[in-house]
Amino acid sequence: DVKVTQSSRYLVKRTGEKVFLECVQDMDHENMFWYRQDPGLGLRLIYFSYDVKMKEKGDIPEGYSVSREKKERFSLILESASTNQTSMYLCASRFTGKPQHFGDGTRLSIL
Amino acid sequence: AQSVTQPDIHITVSEGASLELRCNYSYGATPYLFWYVQSPGQGLQLLLKYFSGDTLVQGIKGFEAEFKRSQSSFNLRKPSVHWSDAAEYFCAVGALNNAGNMLTFGGGTRLMVKP
Numbered sequence: 631d632v633k634v635t636q637s638s639r640y641l642v643k644r645t646g647e648k649v650f651l652e653c654v655q656d657m658d659h660e661n662m663f664w665y666r667q668d669p670g671l672g673l674r675l676i677y678f679s680y681d682v683k684m685k686e687k688g689d690i691p692e693g694y695s696v697s698r699e700k701k702e703r704f705s706l707i708l709e710s711a712s713t714n715q716t717s718m719y720l721c722a723s724r725f726t727g728k729p730q731h732f733g734d735g736t737r738l739s740i741l
Numbered sequence: 742a743q744s745v746t747q748p749d750i751h752i753t754v755s756e757g758a759s760l761e762l763r764c765n766y767s768y769g770a771t772p773y774l775f776w777y778v779q780s781p782g783q784g785l786q787l788l789l790k791y792f793s794g795d796t797l798v799q800g801i802k803g804f805e806a807e808f809k810r811s812q813s814s815f816n817l818r819k820p821s822v823h824w825s826d827a828a829e830y831f832c833a834v835g836a837l838n839n840a841g842n843m844l845t846f847g848g849g850t851r852l853m854v855k856p
């Protein structure tokens with residue numbers, strides 16, 4: 631069974647902090663994704679990675695960066711957290727051309 | 742650019758009643774279509790997908806969806822709803838690019854089930 635693990639279920643940070651969200655998958659998937667989920671807006675793609683050290687911007691990359699140093703791990707970085715980044719963040723992974731598998735999400739609050 | 746519309750934000754049905762959740766998409770070529778379900782506090786679970794072939798697709802938990810190209814729709818159906826089906830449902834359309842299928846999600850429909 632595919633396992634996508636997000637390191638924190640809930641996280642509270644302060645404005646201006648640098649925030650790291652971690653995601654690990656155990657199925658050797660090439661592709662990994664970070665989304666944010668907001669009520670009424672569904673999921674919006676922030677960044678994705680199709681291989682180690684490879685990344686591409688999604689629909690809403692502003693204020694975020696990512697890191698993929700190892701195939702199984704994909705990190706989302708908020709360089710200087712702001713209150714409008716309070717949201718649910720979902721990580722997903724997949725083999726190319728196959729459906730995505732999602733983690734349980736990290737609910738991030740920026741105070 | 743592709744887009745997905747789920748016209749109903751909330752739907753309430755009685756347990757045992759039939760269910761149809763609407764999904765309309767906009768995409769310039771043959772789409773890859775998905776329905777995901779999200780239970781409270783959980784990530785998204787794939788219910789079913791359409792890539793090609795038979796336009797009526799069967800999924801898990803007794804769900805099915807029908808792809809209608811002429812109406813740009815991919816509505817999700819279930820003949821008899823169970824209380825455990827209460828959740829939020831997301832329709833998504835995928836497009837090919839260098840990394841394979843990239844998904845655009847609709848805004849979601851929250852399903853409530855009355856006893």
